[in-house]
Amino acid sequence: VLNINQNNTNGTDCPDLYDWDWLYTSQPVYILLITVLGILFNVFILMVFCFHKKACTVAEIYLSNLAAADLILVSCLPFWAVHISNGFNWPFGLFMCKAVNLGIKINANSSVYFLVLVSMDRYVALVHTMSHGRMRRPKYAKLGCLLMWGFGLLLSFPTLFFRKVNYFPEYNVTACFLEYPNLTTELFFDGMLIVFGFIVPISISSFCTIKIIQALKVQMTERFNAEKTEQKATNLVLAVLLAFFICWVPFHVVTTLDVLVRADILGGCHLQSVLDICNQIFSYLAFFNSVLNPILYVIVGKNFRKKVSELFKEWKIKTAAAPESLRISHLSSTVKTVV
Numbered sequence: 001v002l003n004i005n006q007n008n009t010n011g012t013d014c015p016d017l018y019d020w021d022w023l024y025t026s027q028p029v030y031i032l033l034i035t036v037l038g039i040l041f042n043v044f045i046l047m048v049f050c051f052h053k054k055a056c057t058v059a060e061i062y063l064s065n066l067a068a069a070d071l072i073l074v075s076c077l078p079f080w081a082v083h084i085s086n087g088f089n090w091p092f093g094l095f096m097c098k099a100v101n102l103g104i105k106i107n108a109n110s111s112v113y114f115l116v117l118v119s120m121d122r123y124v125a126l127v128h129t130m131s132h133g134r135m136r137r138p139k140y141a142k143l144g145c146l147l148m149w150g151f152g153l154l155l156s157f158p159t160l161f162f163r164k165v166n167y168f169p170e171y172n173v174t175a176c177f178l179e180y181p182n183l184t185t186e187l188f189f190d191g192m193l194i195v196f197g198f199i200v201p202i203s204i205s206s207f208c209t210i211k212i213i214q215a216l217k218v219q220m221t222e223r224f225n226a227e228k229t230e231q232k233a234t235n236l237v238l239a240v241l242l243a244f245f246i247c248w249v250p251f252h253v254v255t256t257l258d259v260l261v262r263a264d265i266l267g268g269c270h271l272q273s274v275l276d277i278c279n280q281i282f283s284y285l286a287f288f289n290s291v292l293n294p295i296l297y298v299i300v301g302k303n304f305r306k307k308v309s310e311l312f313k314e315w316k317i318k319t320a321a322a323p324e325s326l327r328i329s330h331l332s333s334t335v336k337t338v339v
Helices: 021-051 058-085 093-127 138-155 157-162 183-221 228-262 269-300 302-338
Strands: 163-168 173-178
Touching (some): 021 302, 058 093, 058 138, 058 269, 093 138, 093 157, 157 173, 228 269, 269 302
Antiparallel strands (some): 163 173
């Protein structure tokens, strides 16, 4: 859960050991940069997948849903840029407090499961090649994506019910924050998110990734060339998985440690202050993943670059054909007039 506003509202007895002024000045600029790049890149990815004349493969269905989730996240970030630059004053009201955080949570919760689906698809394609024709069908992929969106929404339950907007006179801020009814409820939901939003999907993806790498090594050793298309798609998936691990694992580790501190399993003001700083840094490292994914599609995805090239050629042909059709239409009108 991205509780980026709770540093000023958690009511901790520990004194602030670090200067937070850098947060108000530098991070809004970073967030707006991420927003602009993320919207442009992910819209481009979705346009290529949607407007290309060939139907998307199963892996591309998963990756296009991942791009849609990333687009939702970066579209929510400008509100947090204003929120932080405002000294954690939330000026947008309760509805937007819930809606913006819901958009961020759904991305965080659903995107990891889209990666689970795409890693399982690569696993079936390369490790269980005899059965992949029956199992890897677009209609099943679309159904799987729909279920993952629903599961992401289910994991975002706390945002819908426990996000509030209140004025805190001790901090002189009107904050958008999570207020659980008690510590037990808070630890329960945070524990559920750690298990189902991090441990379970990362474990499945890691298992599939290891098996995929082993299968690729065997194919390279045997010079097995029949599956070159599958290998190209797999290289892109592995790059996206690696980027996700690098960007999101630190955030989830810090979140887990923070839960342990609140459960009194770990303690100390110095540790809490370090976790507060790390939570900020790693939250925005996780946000950067939404910009990194489209870049990887272009750099690593040979099949994607081929789709882009074909789409541009198709648009050029249509653009060139349009003036010609207008000229013929004008000539036809002229002839009719003369006759």
